[in-house]
Amino acid sequence: MPLIELRGIERVFQLGDSTVHALSRLDLAIDVGEYVAVMGPSGSGKSTLLNLLGLLDRPDAGAYRLEGRDVTTLSPEEQAEVRSRRIGFVFQSFHLVPRLSAAENIALPMTLAGVPAKERAGRVARALQDFALENRADHRPDQLSGGQRQRVAIARATIMNPALILADEPTGNLDRHTGDEVVRLLEALNGRGVTIVVVTHDPTLGARARRQLVMEDGRLQHDSGKPA
Amino acid sequence: MRPADILRFARVAATGYPLRTALSVLAMSIGVAAVVVLTALGDGARRYVVGQFASLGTNLVIVLPGKTGTGGFNPATAITSTPRDLTIDDAAALLRAPAVKRLAPLAVGTSEISYGGKLREGLVAGSTAQFLEVRNFELAQGRFLPDEDWHRGSAVAVIGAKIREEIFGPNAAVGQLVRIGDRRVRIVGVLKSSGQGLGMNTDELVIVPVALAQAMFNSNTLFRILVEAKSREAIPAAKAEVLEILKTRHQGEEDVTVITQDAVLATFDKLLGALTLGVAGIAAISLAVAGILVMNVMLVAVTQRTAEIGLLKALGATGRTIRLAFLAEAAMLSTVGAGVGYLLGHLGAFGVRLAFPVFPAYPPHWAVVAGLTTALATGLLFGVMPARRAARLDPVQALMKH
Ligand SMILES: Nc1ncnc2c1ncn2[C@@H]1O[C@H](COP(=O)(O)OP(=O)(O)O)[C@@H](O)[C@H]1O
Ligand SMILES: [Mg+2]
Numbered sequence: 001m002p003l004i005e006l007r008g009i010e011r012v013f014q015l016g017d018s019t020v021h022a023l024s025r026l027d028l029a030i031d032v033g034e035y036v037a038v039m040g041p042s043g044s045g046k047s048t049l050l051n052l053l054g055l056l057d058r059p060d061a062g063a064y065r066l067e068g069r070d071v072t073t074l075s076p077e078e079q080a081e082v083r084s085r086r087i088g089f090v091f092q093s094f095h096l097v098p099r100l101s102a103a104e105n106i107a108l109p110m111t112l113a114g115v116p117a118k119e120r121a122g123r124v125a126r127a128l129q130d131f132a133l134e135n136r137a138d139h140r141p142d143q144l145s146g147g148q149r150q151r152v153a154i155a156r157a158t159i160m161n162p163a164l165i166l167a168d169e170p171t172g173n174l175d176r177h178t179g180d181e182v183v184r185l186l187e188a189l190n191g192r193g194v195t196i197v198v199v200t201h202d203p204t205l206g207a208r209a210r211r212q213l214v215m216e217d218g219r220l221q222h223d224s225g226k227p228a
Numbered sequence: 229m230r231p232a233d234i235l236r237f238a239r240v241a242a243t244g245y246p247l248r249t250a251l252s253v254l255a256m257s258i259g260v261a262a263v264v265v266l267t268a269l270g271d272g273a274r275r276y277v278v279g280q281f282a283s284l285g286t287n288l289v290i291v292l293p294g295k296t297g298t299g300g301f302n303p304a305t306a307i308t309s310t311p312r313d314l315t316i317d318d319a320a321a322l323l324r325a326p327a328v329k330r331l332a333p334l335a336v337g338t339s340e341i342s343y344g345g346k347l348r349e350g351l352v353a354g355s356t357a358q359f360l361e362v363r364n365f366e367l368a369q370g371r372f373l374p375d376e377d378w379h380r381g382s383a384v385a386v387i388g389a390k391i392r393e394e395i396f397g398p399n400a401a402v403g404q405l406v407r408i409g410d411r412r413v414r415i416v417g418v419l420k421s422s423g424q425g426l427g428m429n430t431d432e433l434v435i436v437p438v439a440l441a442q443a444m445f446n447s448n449t450l451f452r453i454l455v456e457a458k459s460r461e462a463i464p465a466a467k468a469e470v471l472e473i474l475k476t477r478h479q480g481e482e483d484v485t486v487i488t489q490d491a492v493l494a495t496f497d498k499l500l501g502a503l504t505l506g507v508a509g510i511a512a513i514s515l516a517v518a519g520i521l522v523m524n525v526m527l528v529a530v531t532q533r534t535a536e537i538g539l540l541k542a543l544g545a546t547g548r549t550i551r552l553a554f555l556a557e558a559a560m561l562s563t564v565g566a567g568v569g570y571l572l573g574h575l576g577a578f579g580v581r582l583a584f585p586v587f588p589a590y591p592p593h594w595a596v597v598a599g600l601t602t603a604l605a606t607g608l609l610f611g612v613m614p615a616r617r618a619a620r621l622d623p624v625q626a627l628m629k630h
Contacts, residue, residue: 076547080546081544083542095539098244108540113544116230
């Protein structure tokens, strides 16, 4: 069963007099457990696609079914619930809350979802261990290196056990070595059955994914998952 | 999100921006402190005046010669424009009134008091033994006027503390003979110092029997009759009885004025109560200003934390959660501000009481409650707009702000 099904997706931005078709006539299906890299030149619509998949944005036309359920017609509060339970985000610029410690940042999705403090503590302790952050638990983001920050961000993205992780250029702000480390973490998650969609500029990283999508001008130009 | 987590999140957010938080807390606390201190001053003034009146004596009904105020045209007073005397016998007659507990006639004038070559001008009050209880005087030394026939007028006097100090210095006053005007009288007692009060200052008073005073000043009329009613409830009855008796004695002519302490007191009470209320209103304006400041601080917070709001949405926060988090932060700023202001206000009122010990500068409870509620309400009210703005932010746009 496909986890994600997009049909006839259109996303149009009005910029003054000109209209930008950030996504146009997009059809896409991604199965549970896939590892997909989205590539393409800057401005081709990769981030727009990821935001749409993450229910942060709505298409102007078309249908989006997530786990078989039409999610475009959900209310904002219902969409928030889906984001909370089923989707994890990893951003290029980490997006950690600066005044919260690493542990608190990791716990944030559970805190927002109303998970009791006791259960949070247990899950955070395990996540800190999984991502080798045990002795960084009480550090604030500005006391962490870039690689550590992105590990905190990935731990945060996985803490609610989502079905889907969306990563927008997660290695964009990291050097090659730490970037590789982060990619291996994502791949390990994929190994445990989590579906990963990662936007990347780096062809070698893109090549590591089992499926590559190449976008251009809002269209899917190439999909390695389908014979061309 | 759990309430405890919302509060914790808001607290961490507020302490994360110390300057901004300190400013809003300061503004709010100044507003609350202003309410507390100003109403303490207003209510202190009210209590002070009420207290001074009470020290004149309790349940007092005061009789003045002559008709003042209302009362239509009276042919009797039209012919004899000078009012009839209020005499010692008039006063004695009032003792018959059932609602009257006791009374003291009062004749006053100024005279010279001399002793051992020292000469001093002083206020002389002629009265009776009951004057002590009616006016709630306390004696420092000796005894008060003798309980004798009111027409007799023994040559004795009771003097105030300041007169005693000035004339006798360190020497004993009781038992000494002094000259008042052209009479020689013996000092039998000294009043306790009472400090400055309304009306006459008892520290500078010389009290002699009423008949003696009238003889000194060569007059038959009384200045006042101070009547003490049996109870607070008996005051109207006492007033009516007094008027009735005097009217009968004065050939059916109502030629005296009777005022009750209650009426005067109620007027002052109302006046100063209104003043306190007005002052509280003015202080409340500073609370509204503080509320607007909190709103602006929160709007700045929303702008500064736009990316964070986007992130929270991406992590599954609902609009409601974000609204609550920002509202909680605004409420926290106002609560802490209100609390600090409450303490500052009480400290200020305490300072006023230290500086002026006679002035009971305590803030009234209603003002404290109203000040605190207004602070919290404005904080919340002005927090709603920024909170809603935060909740409505588009997550994609918000995330791009960095
Ligand atoms: N909020 C927006 N308003 C206007 N235009 C936008 C907005 N978001 C994206 N776009 C436009 O849509 C196109 C795709 O953008 P994006 O998905 O960010 O590209 P990519 O991530 O592949 O670099 C670009 O032309 C961009 O300018
Ligand atoms: Mg992009």
